[in-house]
Amino acid sequence: MTSFNRKSIKIISYSFYIVLLDQVTKFLVLNTLGFQRSQNIIPNLLNLTLVRNSGAAFSLLSNSTSLLTIISILASLLLITVILRFPPRSKWNLIGLAYLLGGTLGNGIDRLFKGYVLDFLDLVPINFPIFNVADISINIALICFTIDIIKTKDKSQLKY
Structure with a gap:
């Protein structure tokens, strides 16, 4: 098994655990x-407050579930394709791909x-979306x- 395949399997495995969690x-x-x-978990910091979010981040595109479902499916398929066809450049890239696919x-x-x-997850002290x-x-x-971008940029500057 090549290192490319091991990396791909590692990313997809990590993603699976993230989805499971x-x-x-x-x-x-x-x-x-x-x-x-709502249930207080950490006083003055964190509550558990379950809500239905029909939008994306910060409730953008609320009530656009069909569009967002299609985008989620296409993004996931694109990420899987990238993971399988292009080996990650670095440890940070590998970790980032795993978390992005899992999320x-x-x-x-x-x-x-x-x-x-x-x-x-509801942060109490700030007015932040759940x-x-x-x-x-x-x-x-x-x-x-x-x-990854910063480290790659730093390495490229060292060559000059």
Whole structure:
């Protein structure tokens, strides 16, 4: 098995665990808390508040579930294609792809089977949208890609 195949399998495996964590946490919060209630987890910091999000990040494109479902499916297929056809350039790129695919699939599964995304993490001290594990994963991916770009840029500047 080539290192390319090992990297691809590693990315897809990590993504699977992210999707599993996302779906299990949504299931647990739905079954223990349900809608219309909020549970304080960390005083003055974090509540569990289950909401249906029919939009994208920050409730953009609300009530566009069909469009967002198609985008989720296409983005996931594109990411899988990239992972299988192009080896990651670096550790940060590998990690970023795993988190991005996991987050995209996690929210995409909700859209496809429920018609909305379940969000439940509510930061109390700031007026911030309620989010979920898939959303966190997508943001971690962006951080990893940013680190990858900075490190790649630093390496290219050292050559001159």
